[in-house]
Amino acid sequence: MRTSLTPTKRALAAAASAALALGLFAACGSDGDGGGDADSAEDFDFSCPERTDGTPEADTARNDSQPFVFGTPGDPTSLDPILASDGETFRVNRQVFDTLLDADCTDTVPGLAESYEQNEEGTEWTFHLREGVTFHDGQPLDGAAVCKNFERWANFKAGYQSPNFTYYYSSVFGGFAENDPAMGITTESIYKGCAADGLDATISLSKYTSSFPGAFTLESLSIISPASIDAVADAAIPAADSPLPEYTQTVGTLAGTGPYKLESWDHSSQEVVLTRNDEYFGEPAKVKTVIFKTISDETARRQALVAGDIHGYDLAAPADAQALIEDGYQVPVRGVFNLLYLAYTQSHAPLEDHAVREALSYAIDRERIVNSVLPAGGMVATQFIPPSLEGYSEDVATYDYDAEKAKQMLADAGAEDLTITFCYPTDVTRPYMPAPKDIFDMISSDLQAAGVTVEAKPITWVDYIPTTRSGDCPLYLLGWTGDFADPYNFLGTWFATESTEWGFNNPEVFDAIAAANTEPDQATRVDLWKTANEAVMAELPGLPISSSPPSIAFAPDVYPPDVSPLTREDFSQVYFTTGS
Template sequence: MRPLAGAGLAALLAVSLASCASSDRDTAATTSSGGAASEASSAPSSSSGATGSESGGATGGSDDQLIFGAAGAPSMFDPLYATDGETFRVARQLNEGLVTFTPGTADVAPSLASSWESSEDGLTWTFDLQDGVTFHDGTPLDGAAVCFNLDRMYSQTGAGATQAQYWSDTMGGFKDSGTPSVYASCAAPDADTAVITLTRYTSKFPAILGLPSFSIQSPTAIEQYDGNNVVAEGDSFVYPAYALEHPTGTGPFTFGGYDQANNTVTLLRNDNYWGEKAKVGTLIFKIIPEETARKQELQAGTIDGYDLPNPADWDGLTAEGFNVAVRPAFNVLYVGINQKNPDLQDLKVRQAIAYAMNRQQFVDSQLPTGAEVAQEFYPNTVDGWTDQVTQYGYDPEKAKALLAEAGKSDLTVNFWWPTEVSRPYMPNPRDVFTAFKADLEAVGITVNETSQPWNGGYLDGVDAQQADLFLLGWTGDYNTPDNFIGTFFSDPTSRFGTEYASWGTTLSDALGAADTIPDEAERTTAYENLNKQLMGEYLPAVPISHSPPAIVVAGNVQGLVPSPLTDEKFVGVSKS
């Protein structure tokens, strides 16, 4: 997904999309005000913008008002068309899906569906809906509303289909796209039931229904405010009034407005919420692009918390009385290897690169307590992880020998790293690059450096296969192997250039086949074998580390549960 711009129908203002590439969807936090400032200043306008008393003069002092420092502006407010973490952070408070994840875990739990069951072949899923749920506009939640949403997602065309990336990544094609889809149909036999039929079994169902992009939104509001009318204008998109001004879900907060002058998104407690009511009356996301500025505002008491504090600040913030909540490390950092470069098509060369990098030293010197070297491309809490993979300990002499055997002792690589960004798995990209550049040069590899802004050339260049080596990673959306290695390596023409390898299509086909295996034990074995092949026979990238990111709140804030998925909900958060 490349960074794009958009404009609102109401104000025709540009929207800078903080979109993440398809293997990097998590909260983007910029380290330079340049890129993120443009996100803040060009975010969607709202005719129902928050008043000065709600946002402009907001401080962290009111017990009934919580202000959270956001790293960037949301792209808009309809999660169907979003891929960026700041949009999802807002969407999670406004909307709900049929399922959710148990707080603090990646385990699927009931949400708008109180229970569900599947047919033996995993193709038919029957969801029993919660009683007494209404959307923010008073429309009742029923089976027909659920099917309206699923069919809406499936029926996207043109610019809407382009932007509904989570659907295409998980479900496949759209109704009229000609590309096969996992989704077949939805039926509502009665008001309390929705039955979803799939074309094939997939291991990621029903977990994907807990993602913000699969939120169940008000059919009334979507139709009233022309919710499907996304229009492409060159490299930009025009979003409808629904996405910019009238998002309408079932969640514990309602949309209060976006105030561009004060860079705040305001949400209000939904007093008609079907579950436990929010503990604060007003939730404000204040857009503060620089991490240092967010820390200073927390220290000054003008905000109540922010995401991704620098690990170097954890001890200091804790000593000052702030609550630094460390999430489980449900992520991976890797150095991608693009085999468009013929020199990198030799497995011995890729193995030499792996042996050359002192990953343990990097983890010990740059990452927080609890981080560890990655043996493969996802954490050991995900099915299919196995310790029976090829290990690449730090061995510069072996790296030199492999390069010599391959006739590449004079190897030169173009190594890219991103600026204006910090990721949960990569707090400081410059330092990551510097460490591994030195390791590669120590075994005789010449490194040509390229640095580009994350949303200003880096992702575009990596997607266009301009980089030989590059830094990227992933925070899991849900707990399946397919969400990690299926996302990374299923496309043989991806940024890894595996179309140049004889095994590129074979790997893609094997990943797709593993996801369709209904038997859990058989599926786990298939993924174990794939992990062995990825690390031993293929090595399209070098997994580096799993790192626990943190979220910090003021000492008087209670109830925020850190999530390995970084999908924290604010409904249970209070202040004393």
């Protein structure tokens, strides 16, 4: 089965996406009007906003002289894409490194491969690479370079197998060539090998998974140059809980093929500087220099934009968006493809008791969170996938707010005097979580009204993910922005196997997810995903809270990038407009 990813196919796919097998987005553009009160799938806008502003003339003289500065909520963590799992790192790396396939909205489009083909079983994927592509270090892209990347990942040892380092790789492929028992990986890798033939690379798998071809768009699976791989081959293998290797924190070791090159990363000033790659195979970047500057406080980001210190920033607070628009700033709203949840780590008593988890779920007023904190267009979530994906089910167990019922259920379970630690992140905002402290306060208030004593545990973002993954937080807030349009990217990421971050072992859930993920027939797979979705909510590992349309703000004199529900903005599209 050959798939040609031509521009014509891209346009057709975007126009017909609601009717495609993946069952993606049903609406056209979102204008962001209205309140944060969407309360059903029918009211919810999952779309990719369409541009209506035309293409203004670029002020080329100014483009050559002035950098574009963008304010980010947090620092990147790694300049090696495979050793990353967070959005702020991906924001930087996707400008520098390319993947075999790319995502336009949620459609799969050309990346380094201009076309691909798969066998009928979905176990062999042959990519036909673009001609004439070179890495930033001058090495050519070919099938051998692609295979060298896949072989490197598959043969990671010891601490590199920890989810703190290679979360995405193990989520997609299940394991490594030789799993290290100390890392807790018990599943066999589905990666069998990679064969190169000139500009072709064929990836072989042991079985079908619905994650592909979407997973080939993951920033973690970005292709770096063969010389880069050789340069880090002798790097010391870290322990599972140690910091990232030094080479991931400095510019100059790794080379990609993207529209920008890494120029510098000043950790003290929290700035990453990129310069245009004039040898880029695609349309060259409009702005010569892009600077990503970390400003963790959302109010400070807005003030920096208004002062002219930056030209755009992410995650504009809902309260700021309308005022910015009235003052002439641009605040496009992304389509919705995320989920916020409250996790119940069952390794902490009494959260292993289903009745206790039910009681806590009834105690929380999610509508108040949506209406008070989320941007316009947010909605209460009832399950761990957004309604735009196949497998969304109207038959999942649901938990409408009922404080008195929660209090009685806790008493019946012998937990009327429950004291519990509740973790939340500080110094960060996320697309699914625009105000972590406010959301924490609301949920804490609800739990206390049901008789629960809450012990707050604020944790800085750099330590938050390792802490929650290690199972050290009984209750915690976290979420997910989808990487590609398949339920496994949500359900499989969290619940495919036993893990410390959830602390439960339910073979019925794991088997249901595996059955759906490995079913090649699309109609059958939809039903299996519904079954898996219902099994997850019957287990109740956590409470889905909400889905949210995050905003991104730009100065009036900036032509911004197309906004993405996957938060995959391409900053090579940015330029300053004439008359600014």
